[in-house]
Every structure is written in C-alpha cells, then in structure tokens.
Amino acid sequence: MKVAVLGSGIIGTATAWWLRQAGHEVVVVDRQAGPAQETSRANGCQIAVSFAEPWANPHAPLKVLKWLFQKDAPLVFRPQLDWRQWRWGLAFLRECLPARLAPNIRAMVRLSEYSRRTLQAMRADLDIDYKHLECGILNFYRDPRLFEASQQAADLMRDFGVDRRIVSADEILRIEPALAGSREHIVGGDYTSEDETGDVYLFTTELARRAMQQGVEFLFSTRATRLLAEKGRIRAVELIDPQGLYRSLEADAFVAALGSYTPQLVAPLGVACSVYPAKGYSATFDILDHGAAPTVSLTDSEHKMVYSRIGNQIRMAGTAELSGYGRALNTIRCDNMVTLARRLFPSALDFDNVRFWSGLRPTTPSNVPLVGRTRISNLYLNTGHGTLGWTMGVGSGRALADLISGRRPEPEFPFLG
Structure with a gap:
C-alpha cells in the first residue's frame, strides 16, 4: 500500500519509519527544507x-x-x-x-x-x-x-x-x-x-536519513494545500512544489501529522480535529x-x-x-x-x-493526542501531542502504522476510528 505522510517532525518521521518497516511504500511531504524544522527543532529534550x-x-x-x-x-x-x-x-x-x-x-x-x-x-x-x-x-x-x-x-x-x-x-x-x-x-x-533526555532534532533528522536509505521518499520545500476527496475517500493531496507549481500526489492512505496546522487541512472535509x-x-x-x-x-x-x-x-x-x-x-x-x-x-x-x-x-483540550482513523476511511490523524511530542512520538508513529496495516496496536489507548 502507498501511504502519504504529511509532516516530517518527530511524529511524521516516526510514522513513516514504522510504515516502511511494515512493508508499505511511503512518501513524506513537508513545507520546510528538511525534517524536524518546526516544533521538533528545539524543545526541552x-x-x-x-x-x-x-x-x-x-x-x-x-x-x-x-x-x-x-x-x-x-x-x-x-x-x-x-x-x-x-x-x-x-x-x-x-x-x-x-x-x-x-x-x-x-x-x-x-x-x-x-x-x-x-x-x-x-x-x-x-x-x-x-x-x-x-x-x-x-x-x-x-x-x-x-x-x-x-x-x-x-x-x-x-x-x-x-x-x-x-x-x-x-x-x-x-x-x-x-x-x-x-x-x-x-x-x-x-x-x-x-x-x-535527548535531542529530538538529532534523532529525527538521523531517523529520516535512515528512512531514505530504506526507500522512503521525502518531498521537502513542498506544501500540502488540499486533500482531494472522491467517493468518500481521499484520492490525492494537492501540493505546491519547490518551483511553485501545483501537482497532486495519489496514495492509498494519508496521514495528517502537521502539528498545529492539521485542522486547517482536514476541516474543509468536515473532519473534527480539536487542536x-x-x-x-x-x-x-x-x-x-x-x-x-x-x-x-x-x-x-x-x-x-x-x-x-x-x-x-x-x-x-x-x-x-x-x-x-x-x-x-x-x-x-x-x-x-x-x-x-x-x-x-x-x-x-x-x-x-x-x-x-x-x-x-x-x-488538544485534554492533552490526549489524536491518533487513528477519521470518518474518512483512508485518512488518519497523528497530532495533538502538545508538550509531549518527543515523549510520545515514536510510539504513536508505531501504533498508527499498526492501525494502517490492519494490526492491533500494543498500548491501551483511545485510538480514533
């Protein structure tokens, strides 16, 4: 299955890593020039x-x-x-x-x-x-x-x-x-x-490099502007590439891991995301x-x-x-x-x-992150970790990869869907 992961902070990069370990074809999209350039850049460690x-x-x-x-x-x-x-x-x-x-x-x-x-x-x-x-x-x-x-x-x-x-x-x-x-x-x-403790930026950038070596494609300096729905599913994500040109990326499943900007992408589809x-x-x-x-x-x-x-x-x-x-x-x-x-x-x-x-x-209002499938069957969220993105990041990425792969995640947690 081809999965598009939107966002390459610790959450998105960990999700991409574990999806690749599960055998999926993975493409990661991020508006920055490299991984972990926003909230994962310089946190409290x-x-x-x-x-x-x-x-x-x-x-x-x-x-x-x-x-x-x-x-x-x-x-x-x-x-x-x-x-x-x-x-x-x-x-x-x-x-x-x-x-x-x-x-x-x-x-x-x-x-x-x-x-x-x-x-x-x-x-x-x-x-x-x-x-x-x-x-x-x-x-x-x-x-x-x-x-x-x-x-x-x-x-x-x-x-x-x-x-x-x-x-x-x-x-x-x-x-x-x-x-x-x-x-x-x-x-x-x-x-x-x-x-x-540890430097989340160093970990995320190196994990992204290892993911690339294993075949994960990263599209940096590329902005996800709109999810394109068709017959109750997401068909593609609309992108603006580094040259400023529009293109679309088709996939079988989509993960929105854009941190605080996730609601702006999914709200037009009527998907609740209280972040x-x-x-x-x-x-x-x-x-x-x-x-x-x-x-x-x-x-x-x-x-x-x-x-x-x-x-x-x-x-x-x-x-x-x-x-x-x-x-x-x-x-x-x-x-x-x-x-x-x-x-x-x-x-x-x-x-x-x-x-x-x-x-x-x-x-999120509860500080419990949103991890799992939305009401749109091939659209998933992995966001809302607040101050604990580094604490929860690699685990929520692995758990979501399990959900997308049809497996039951290990932790006892109120996953979406």
Whole structure:
C-alpha cells in the first residue's frame, strides 16, 4: 500500500519509519527544507513519562484566571478573534471536570510508556547518537503548598505504574549537586529515575536519513494545500512544489501529522480535529563550567521550566501561550528565562550568547493526542501531542502504522476510528 505522510517532525518521521518497516511504500511531504524544522527543532529534550498529565484539571480554571494578569505567567491565554480558540477553550473547561482527569492521565501514561520502550529498542537497533542521557527527571519545589499538592499528583502517577518518588530537599542535592546554591529556597521534590533526555532534532533528522536509505521518499520545500476527496475517500493531496507549481500526489492512505496546522487541512472535509497551538519557548546555553551545570534533567515546578543537558549545552524550555499562530519572540519571556537560569546556575552557563527559539505545540483540550482513523476511511490523524511530542512520538508513529496495516496496536489507548 502507498501511504502519504504529511509532516516530517518527530511524529511524521516516526510514522513513516514504522510504515516502511511494515512493508508499505511511503512518501513524506513537508513545507520546510528538511525534517524536524518546526516544533521538533528545539524543545526541552525530556522523554517525560512522569509528567504525562493534562493541563486540564479541577484546579486549572482558577490558575488560568490568575495568570491572565501576569506577563510572565507559565500559561497565558490571550484572546483572539478566532472562533477556533474559543471553541478549544470551552472544550478545555469540560476536560477540567474531576471525572475526566483519571482517564486522560491513563491514556497519556500508557502511550508515553509504550513510546519510551519503543525509543529504547530503536536506540539499541539503530545506534543513533542523539546525546541521550538516562539520568531521570528531578522536579523541585520552592512553595510548600505546591510541594504538598505534588505529592497527591505523584501518588496518582504511581497508581498508573509511574515511579515518581517524593524526595526531600537534601536528597535533591544528592541527586543533582548543581542545585546547591538554591538549597535555602527548595522545600522538596519528586524524582523519576526511568525518564530520559535527548535531542529530538538529532534523532529525527538521523531517523529520516535512515528512512531514505530504506526507500522512503521525502518531498521537502513542498506544501500540502488540499486533500482531494472522491467517493468518500481521499484520492490525492494537492501540493505546491519547490518551483511553485501545483501537482497532486495519489496514495492509498494519508496521514495528517502537521502539528498545529492539521485542522486547517482536514476541516474543509468536515473532519473534527480539536487542536490549537500553544507557543512554547526555549533557550540554549553553552556550558562554561561543567561541574556547576546540571546533569540530571530538571523541572522547576513554580515557573514550569525544564533544564536538560545535551552534550556541551543546556536546553531550557517552557511557558505556553494560547495566542494564535504567531511565533514572534516575546522579549519579556526571553529575559525572564535568562534571569531564572542565572539564579540557578550563575557561573555555569554562557549568558551572553543565548539562542532563543519558539515553537507551536499542537495541543488538544485534554492533552490526549489524536491518533487513528477519521470518518474518512483512508485518512488518519497523528497530532495533538502538545508538550509531549518527543515523549510520545515514536510510539504513536508505531501504533498508527499498526492501525494502517490492519494490526492491533500494543498500548491501551483511545485510538480514533
């Protein structure tokens, strides 16, 4: 069977890889000049099963109202004249109902665990160097109330099989000595030793190269503009090639893995896709003093920031702006990131040569991604992974390849279709 995969981030590239392993003819289309150039370019690098939990919970609405008036708030909702944003917001509020929390966490954890196992197996089989570390993820707290609330969240995650262990402030320093300068402000934390980190861009670009060697065709600098339907099926996708000419690509099945832009492609066909962009930021610092820089990946719970070591650099990432499709950098947020990093690691990093980036995370109201077949029998979605695209990416790609191949995927997950 010939399958057209639209998008070559970690989601689309992993889907193409596993479809090829299943024996299909695969063509990947991407508007950029190479793979992983958008949301998969410079994220926080965490493979974080321990944080596979939704933003939507019973406490979220009050937090969002509070953050509306903070310029540097971790999550900002900036109202737009866009009905899609308001529809997404109403759906988010429904997902905040207490009865929705447990099933959403269960779905996210199951897919995340499966994806981490899949990634580990791929690493062993393919020997891809993506600067991965298996040092776990350490989440630290400054506010005693947040720390107490985190213990309830950790208990819930353990109920789903995630070993998110509560640790004292002293134990935090034993796990990551680089936090010694902040000891007086830290009240405790939690630690998951099984979680990992790695550069998603390096992994995705190398996986794409291996896929090409196995016969997957990549059409870069090519924009998918329209899906052409005929007799209840998709016959072809309309493309604009690098020369600006229109052409069509016919296939037996089509996978929309365009991140936040997926709804724009499938909506004209009446296909539901409740995904909206949440703009995130990252800052990459060169390490000046390796002994003073963290090795364990860190999550600053108060500011919703993560820090991961990737080779000779530290990648800091966080924040979420529900403000439309713009990627312009907000200088207040960038300056705040540098301030936070300087407080934690004042002598470790090169603060004069910071590389900032922003990306649009494709986010569903529940944070549970959309993976599976739509009401159109040969059109599939693989999008909506939010902040967990790297955590869930290779697993959702493999699971969707199984579905397209007529096999039952391994993870227990509410697949579409």
